Amino acid sequence: MDEARLEHSSPAGRHVRVTLKALPRRPHPARDELLASWIGRLAKANHCSAEELCGYLGLGQGRVPEHASDLRVADWVRLCAALQRTQDEITAMTLPDKMQHSVRCVSPHDFQYCPVCVERTPDIVLRHWRFAWSMTCEICGQTLATKRPAEAVSDRLLARAACGAQALKSAVATNDLRRLRRMDLTLHVVSMLDVGRSASVISANERERLMALAAIGVGMTRPLLGAAIILRGNDRAVRELRRVFPRHRRVIERIRRLSQDLDRRLPDRPEADHAPKQETCETSRQGGSERALQAARQAISELGPDANRQALLTRADAIWRLLSSVKS
Structure with a gap:
């Protein structure tokens, strides 16, 4: 021919x-x-x-x-x-057309690449490099590099991002719209609470992308617990959630009640935990939210996302009290 x-x-x-x-x-x-x-x-x-x-x-x-x-x-x-x-x-060499869900997991740009394959064949772009769940090259097994690599990434973050990537790949492959909507909500919450500057799973910033994938992984296992710890004492964030997600008020109220219940289920906090009197109420709430978020991350990092719920709460509270005393 x-x-x-x-x-x-x-x-x-x-x-x-x-x-x-x-x-x-x-x-x-x-x-x-x-x-x-x-x-x-x-x-x-x-x-x-x-x-x-x-x-x-x-x-x-x-x-x-x-x-x-x-x-x-x-x-x-x-x-x-x-x-x-x-x-x-x-x-067969083309990318799939726009998928029937809101999670954007196929990048329109070359946000990652394989250093080994590119060195062997300059200007080459493989299809799976454009997929959000791809973290290693399917040809040579090399870890894919992003356009804006992070200076240091912990093994725990990489492991959790890999779990999130696998969950995303599975949901897309089976067209599980229920799980995909849950992932989309998780990314919206992460972006709104300013956990990262971007909640995109196809971000060229390696750390932001790994954080987004890790959030998906955690959101598939313990979404309410993680949100409750983050929102602990942060009424402003609760109001913002109600505004952004008006159709999910029942879930938001459930999270709010769970966050309020944390004080009764966990040991009392010493006086040193409270913000200094000269701080404004808004500053106090923002500082408490940041420390609560940091405590939640560290507790999940130490015990793992599948740890006992009470153990996670207890450890997060201990870390929260330690951070508060240092800040005070």
Whole structure:
């Protein structure tokens, strides 16, 4: 299949036969390579721009195709003849179209890459590098690198992010809309409470992305407990939750009651825990919220997300009291 013939009508009404030849230079696509990446390498091998090559292939002069929907107007006879690939093989190199849920887990940009594969084949982009749940390269097993790497990442954060990534991948694969909505709510709460500057699972900032994935993992196991510890003594955050999530007031009230119940279930706090009198009420609440959040993270980090609920509460309260006494 070195060439193909295509017939079309000329302005005079005659049938014109055009012979389509394959591209003279066709480097083989890598396993799981993104179509846009391969077209870019084909263009470089044939000494033209990617836009010019798209025009020659019958894809138009616009954006280089990445999603399956970008090929709806493709001239498949011309495209298959020039690339020497079947329609199914070409379609398999594209990203899935927009998914039917609100969790954005397919990145429109190259936010991570494999240093080993890129060194071996410059300018290459593989499909799974665009997925939020991908943390290691499926080709060589190397840990994927982000555009903005963190200076130091703990093993615990990496482990929890991996659990969250696996949960996200499973929910997308099975199209579990209930779990995906729960993940979306978790990311909204994390973003609103300013746990991180971004709650995106496709952030180019490594720490922010790992925090978002870890939040998904924890949110799938103990979401109410974690939220109650974070909201402890923070009425402002409770009011903000009610405003942002008006359809979930029953759940928010349940979390609020649980956070209020913590004081009765845990040992009394010493006087040193209270903020100095010269602080304003707002400053006191914000400081208490930050310390409560830090205590919750440390307790879950020490005991694990599957630890006994009472043990988590007790340990978080002990850490909270220690932090409060230091701040005072």
